[in-house]
Every structure is written in structure tokens, then in C-alpha cells.
Amino acid sequence: MKSKVLNIGNDGSGTSRGVNTDKYNVELDDGGKLEFSFECNKIISMSNTKKIAKFYNGKKITQIARYLGIYQHLLQLKQFYK
Secondary structure, three states, X not given: OEEXXXXXXXXXXXXXXXXXXXXXXXXXXXXXXXXXXXOOOOOOOHHHHHHHHHHHHOOHHHHHHHHHOOHHHHHHHHHHOO
């Protein structure tokens, strides 16, 4: 699957490069199509909504670190000790 969007981070740093995951790595679509229809009549179940939120929010410890404002510091420590 190709994407028109490159996700460069959800933690406020503006990058996902320091994160040890490849779930955001996508092949970019370099096609010329610029107009899209996002019309959708499907109802998203609460179960699927929770699964999507869990996927994008990461593990509980990551959420806590972001809330406490220490996530970037922990990433730096992780890189230092690699």
C-alpha cells in the first residue's frame, strides 16, 4: 500500500526516527492524483476506535512518559546506551 502522507511523529518532537518502530514507515505515492473523495457512510464501531487509538498512542509507559514530559529525555538516554 502506498500513502500520500509521511507520519513524522506524534510525540511533539516532529520525528519518529528515534522511535524503535517501523509501523510509520510507508512507501510514498508519487502519483499525480491531487483530488480525492473521502465520503464514507460506514459506522466505525467503538471496538475499532479503541484499537486504532491503541495503535497510534503506543504502550502505556510511552503515554505516561509523554504526559510527564520526559519522553524525549528517555529517548536520548535510550540512544546513548545503545
